[in-house]
Amino acid sequence: MDLGLSGKKAVITGSTRGIGRAIANLLADEGVDLAICARQQADVDTAIAELSAKGVKVVGSAIDVADGEAYKAWIAEMGAQLGGIDIFVPNVSAGGGNMSEEGWQNNFNVDLLGTTRGVEAATPFLEKSSAAAIVVISSTAGVETFMGPQPYNAIKGALIIHAKQLSQALAPSGIRVNCVSPGPIYIEGGAWEYIKNNMAELYDSTLAQIPQGRMGSAEEIANAVAFLASPAASLITGVNLVADGGFTKRVQL
Numbered sequence: 616m617d618l619g620l621s622g623k624k625a626v627i628t629g630s631t632r633g634i635g636r637a638i639a640n641l642l643a644d645e646g647v648d649l650a651i652c653a654r655q656q657a658d659v660d661t662a663i664a665e666l667s668a669k670g671v672k673v674v675g676s677a678i679d680v681a682d683g684e685a686y687k688a689w690i691a692e693m694g695a696q697l698g699g700i701d702i703f704v705p706n707v708s709a710g711g712g713n714m715s716e717e718g719w720q721n722n723f724n725v726d727l728l729g730t731t732r733g734v735e736a737a738t739p740f741l742e743k744s745s746a747a748a749i750v751v752i753s754s755t756a757g758v759e760t761f762m763g764p765q766p767y768n769a770i771k772g773a774l775i776i777h778a779k780q781l782s783q784a785l786a787p788s789g790i791r792v793n794c795v796s797p798g799p800i801y802i803e804g805g806a807w808e809y810i811k812n813n814m815a816e817l818y819d820s821t822l823a824q825i826p827q828g829r830m831g832s833a834e835e836i837a838n839a840v841a842f843l844a845s846p847a848a849s850l851i852t853g854v855n856l857v858a859d860g861g862f863t864k865r866v867q868l
Contacts, residue, residue: 619846621646623746624697626690626737628680628729629707631658633802634752637833638704638840643669645841647702650693651675672697680707680729681721690736700740702844705730706752710806711767722766730774734781738790747790748844751778752836753855755798755863771796775855782853791852793843798859801830827860 625642629635630651639649643666651666653659656677666673674696678689694700707729709721730751741747755761757771775794782792799821801807807830811818822830839858842848857863 616847618645618841619746620841620844622648623701624648624650624699625702625704625844626650626693626697626700626733627704627706628652628733630675630704631655631662633805634797634800634833634836635704635706636662637837638706639666640669641834641837641841642702642844643671643673645845646671648672648697649674650697650700652678652680652689652707654679680733681724683728683732686729687732687736690733694737694740699743700737701744701746701748703733703737703741703749704752704840704844705733705749708752709767711756711762711765713767714763714765719766722770726767726770727773727777731777738785738788741785741790742788744789746846746849747788748848749778749781749785749790749792750840750843751775751792751794752840753778753794753796755796755857755859758796758855758857759863759865778855779853786852791843791848793848793852794855795836795839795843796855796857796859797831797836798857798862799825799830800833800836802833821862825860825862829860831858831860 625647627639630639631653648671652675659675663673680686709725751774753774754771756768757775778792778794
């Protein structure tokens with residue numbers, strides 16, 4: 616199936632490792648020009664070199680998405696360097712586990728404002744695209760109780776609601792907005808590897824709740840994002856696509 620992505624231009628935040636890097640890899644394989652970022656310039660430089668080897672244009676630089684004005688300026692600069700933006704994926708996250716007030720501030724600034732500010736800055740470019748798509752990265756922690764009350768869960772839930780409302784507001788401008796909510800994703804060097812090695816009981820109990828009997832991979836999440844970002848999903852907007860191997864138990868009506 617041809618997703619119709621070749622020649623498109625995408626901005627992906629937090630895209631040098633993990634899910635963000637898997638998304639960048641897949642979109643590059645599909646012929647998409649990319650703008651990427653991370654906190655460390657060395658990581659960005661390495662990713663640019665590796666992704667450019669796939670035959671697409673790749674630009675990017677280090678940026679702290681919590682620095683609102685710098686972040687919005689970065690997106691405008693990336694849009695100018697790419698010659699437009701067709702796809703925006705606000706992927707970067709402050710992560711979970713920090714239940715302090717600082718944790719609330721970090722998740723609010725990075726996950727929520729990192730999405731809303733990014734959308735604001737990308738919209739003038741997306742409005743000029745003939746196939747504009749925003750794919751927000753949320754989490755199953757935003758749709759069901761997970762581990763305990765923590766900022767990550769609440770903010771991820773807020774992103775799902777905001778994305779749905781954005782989809783209604785931006786549809787007349789030809790911009791589709793969808794969410795992907797991953798369940799537990801096992802990545803080498805990632806959170807679940809740490810939990811497996813240091814909190815075996817939590818890891819085993821979580822794995823036991825997944826009917827497929829395994830955690831997902833970053834590449835499987837990238838597949839979901841690529842489809843929703845593509846012209847092949849042209850009629851789909853306002854969806855929260857849960858990719859979790861059956862981990863969540865709610866009924867979606």
